[in-house]
Amino acid sequence: MDNSQNFIPLCTMENKKSDTICIFGTGDFGRSLGCKLLQCGHSVIYGSRNPQSSSLTPKGAEVFSHSEAAQRASIIILAIHRENYDFLKQYTEVLNGKVLVDVSNNLKINQYPESNAEYLARMVPEAKVVKAFNTISAWALQSGALDASRQVFVCGDEIYAKQSVMDIVRTLGLTPLDQGTLLASNEVENYPLQLFPMWRIPIFICSGFTILIFLYCVLTEVLYPCVTLKEDASYLIAISIPNRVFPIVSLILLALVYLPGIIAAVLQLYRGTKYSRFPDWLDKWMLCRKQLGLVALAYAFLHAIYTLVMPIRYYVRWWSNNYIITQIKTNNTYEFLNHYAWLSDSYVALGILGFFFYVLLGITSLPSVSNAVNWREFRFVQSKLGYLTLVLCTAHTLVYGGDRFIYGTYYKWYLPPAFVVALIIPCIVLSLKLIIIVPCLDKRITKIRQGWERNSKS
Amino acid sequence: MDNSQNFIPLCTMENKKSDTICIFGTGDFGRSLGCKLLQCGHSVIYGSRNPQSSSLTPKGAEVFSHSEAAQRASIIILAIHRENYDFLKQYTEVLNGKVLVDVSNNLKINQYPESNAEYLARMVPEAKVVKAFNTISAWALQSGALDASRQVFVCGDEIYAKQSVMDIVRTLGLTPLDQGTLLASNEVENYPLQLFPMWRIPIFICSGFTILIFLYCVLTEVLYPCVTLKEDASYLIAISIPNRVFPIVSLILLALVYLPGIIAAVLQLYRGTKYSRFPDWLDKWMLCRKQLGLVALAYAFLHAIYTLVMPIRYYVRWWSNNYIITQIKTNNTYEFLNHYAWLSDSYVALGILGFFFYVLLGITSLPSVSNAVNWREFRFVQSKLGYLTLVLCTAHTLVYGGDRFIYGTYYKWYLPPAFVVALIIPCIVLSLKLIIIVPCLDKRITKIRQGWERNSKS
């Protein structure tokens, strides 16, 4: 080992905690962060326009003028709004070589063409700008309620500046996540403004189907007997009709998870290449398949419990009791029918197995589980098990329907029962899939997906 | 900042595996770690007081005197107790510039004022001390049973020393986690000694309520009929009474999750600032809300299954059969009552939906899920969906109670039914929340939480 190795300026971090951290700005976030830093043993100073009149800073922290504060510290946290970054121009000299931490957030996603941190780096090019802490709220810092947001995204161009900020993050009990260079700052700044962006479309689609199917069921099961038989069946709205809506929408959504993959395959077959881009709607659809599947799982879960409580419900118990009493009074006992037992049990068994694989798919889509499997395993689960689930759930509905598909007596106002409607999309998806996995087509698709192009070869 | 910092030799890690690793100490952990290192292709030597008599070292590892072993390796793992660190003082010269890995653990949390690694660094200031491997047990290393503890916390002041230790950790199939500088060593040393510290208070609270409500239910439902009617209802203890205790305690705990947030808001309103600290008990309470909620979810889960098995139970089936037989014998059939069907179904539906959101809250509190959402999304789920769950569960209990609140016949020994007791805290929490979200108060709280202070302005 040669000597030169011993001369690495590694000591920069050694007496880090004794290093003073400077905070520009005595607003809410500046004060909360200062408090927290002081609690964790750092020495904190503030830079302020009017050092004398600043009574708002936490106890234990001195206040100086901007330039004096900047001189006394090697790390400066900028807890001010982007609009006020201009004043830093006058301090470029004193900021030379300092680590400048941008903690700012915007009010809207992509509010400015340039991210705040990049804007800052352009304004004070001599400073080492690091983006950090913007994912943490002042309120969370104060209250210690950091269950969710222990993660602090850190990005910056200078590796040592970034490291020292990450070390400060760790001393506050937070988890720094290196996001690379300042180019990532735009994404880091957008992150805390998002509110489930990937869930919008799935929830919108799901709500649409839910309302439609609900109205359809109310029409055929509450209004129909009310109009034709003058019966009040409104109590069905609490459980019976939801328990019809949930499985139907769940099945449709599950089919919609697998439809875009089939459309993509058909498109690739037709175009003879995989290198042309899909239409935008297909891209968006493919990106929200996971969320669609999870909404479908939530509905399947509700369907399972709504079904299991059946024997507890007053309505079901009353009809069951009434059925026995009628049998006795009319002295008319029904025989045990083997094929009925088969039908009833196999429809229930198919449903349970379908639900089981549904849950399995849900568990494998948990981030920590899907991170632990490789691409081949993930495809196996999501594609093979996914189609198995779809087949099981479709079969569950088909067997449930049984012979009711044929008999017109179940058609009210010429409308088929709701579960017939539910089967349309799943059956289309499964038939298309069956066509696609015909060997000659499957071979062609595999070739295309491995990079083969029809036009380039012909 | 001088120029030399920009030039760091990068080649230090290149022929790492051929580097010899030295282990001081032939105790259990030293031997286990040596075995594992040898299995993973490292060359290992031991440093011992009596190199001749050390027959305990694994095959393939030579034993030398301490100073000779230290000279032959650049990384020295110190598998000895803190009490024996003194002897290292004589080797300061040979340890100069070496990476010294502290793997020690203490017997008690915060046993010494200074962490072992910091004590070591102070004793051998010329060595580069890295804390690592203390979270791994010797038994786990040997048996390969590393499901849980694949994570090795590493901390140290020298970035390259840390990197090379982390590379060794990776070659053993373990996951190194950079915890920053040696300042973190105290926390790293305390970590393996903990046994669910955050769960103590929630489980204590939960057990207290469980015992209280259980005794209350035994009093009113087993002892009361036993004393007044001479009936033996002891069989209720197996399922019926637990199924009363679980939902009641679950509802109370869920309310207790949201109570401290309300108390904090009231306190902030009263004080007119958010910058004064909360009393200690409130801080502690707020920090264990997640665990309280999870215990509540566990009880809700048990309540759900205990309810679903009802129709399978002998006791329930007997009463149900008896009910039908009595009806027939007395020739006294009961009519179907629409409003009963509504009441029964809506109470069940509320319970199911409440349970559904409960489970959703539980899933989002999984570390990998909560890490994937930002602060805004987490607050949306935990606050909005959390209160929705509380409202649904409280409504579930209220509708379940129905008209039994009024009729005195349900009051045994002047004691109200247990579910009335269950409603007290949730109703208080919900009413306080209703008051707090009145616009004028809500605006004030928002202002305070954004940093506004009453005193500083007036």
Next chain:
Amino acid sequence: MDNSQNFIPLCTMENKKSDTICIFGTGDFGRSLGCKLLQCGHSVIYGSRNPQSSSLTPKGAEVFSHSEAAQRASIIILAIHRENYDFLKQYTEVLNGKVLVDVSNNLKINQYPESNAEYLARMVPEAKVVKAFNTISAWALQSGALDASRQVFVCGDEIYAKQSVMDIVRTLGLTPLDQGTLLASNEVENYPLQLFPMWRIPIFICSGFTILIFLYCVLTEVLYPCVTLKEDASYLIAISIPNRVFPIVSLILLALVYLPGIIAAVLQLYRGTKYSRFPDWLDKWMLCRKQLGLVALAYAFLHAIYTLVMPIRYYVRWWSNNYIITQIKTNNTYEFLNHYAWLSDSYVALGILGFFFYVLLGITSLPSVSNAVNWREFRFVQSKLGYLTLVLCTAHTLVYGGDRFIYGTYYKWYLPPAFVVALIIPCIVLSLKLIIIVPCLDKRITKIRQGWERNSKS
């Protein structure tokens, strides 16, 4: 290696995105990766044997000869097969100091004695070889379907080369995971070829038991009545028999999770040391305990739902109705038996509690949860709660069996009911555990596990 190379200014990463990335190879992966890099704002050039005839490259990327392309970029991605690495030998000069990214995968696990990346590093020793991107499929890059495989394993000997590749990975929206030096490349190359290697043995064992118990149940419950009573009980195959198979196999598998630990303890007691290796089958068995337990949980989950649907099934409803009708017709009402209520309820309660702890064990084995607990906590859950689960489930089966163990009428063709068979292994495991935790043995095992050896002391 010349001297200048050892001193790299840290600012190399500053204007990274404007850096040109060169891709050698215009095959599928090269084109897909190029497309993605272009989309993310990088400038991309291709190196090709015939720069003129390469019409397959994505728009926006120029094609040059290999040497020219290499000269224009500091990072070269090698999207060619290992078999063709030879041609690089002629470019050693131009590749000097360049970052060479190996993205290759093999067709079989451990196909070559040396990993592709190490082979490359040996062939072009002047280049800085980094292994990356091999876990990402071309199809996933194109379609954006990156749910599973956002993780890109990166390894390499040169820290800065690795850092710059990791930064590129981040700009593509993927998550780089530092795997250490090139020594890890073998593992990184094997990773995408695996298909649930840890699940093979558990699923094999589980399938074996499932088939055996299924045949046993069909024999005693379908064939026996068919042969002796000429009754058609085939409808039991849909639900009743699976619901017997699932709990039995689940219980056996759960016992098999704890058996190897006991065998290991007995072996250590007998050998008087923990330092000799276990036989190979025991090692393998111990390593797949987690998977065995999860399969057991899946079966327990199915058992729970199959049981809960009982009152919904036609078969069960028919028998229940028939039972009432028979009672009324024969005017023969059965009395309520307290001890029956106790028995029925306690067997159900034991099952529910067992299932609850089962689920708890399953949740703690989620990667993100088990990472959040330390070794002591994990052992507490998996060992203490695990045995509690086993005891509860065994007791559940015992109480369910009740007095049927004794009466010969339940023995068909001299075969005991299936649940008696189920109890054999769990009872053996629990009795052995009871013997092992006898203080004198327990003390000895603890001593051995702390490193004590019988032979070395005597």
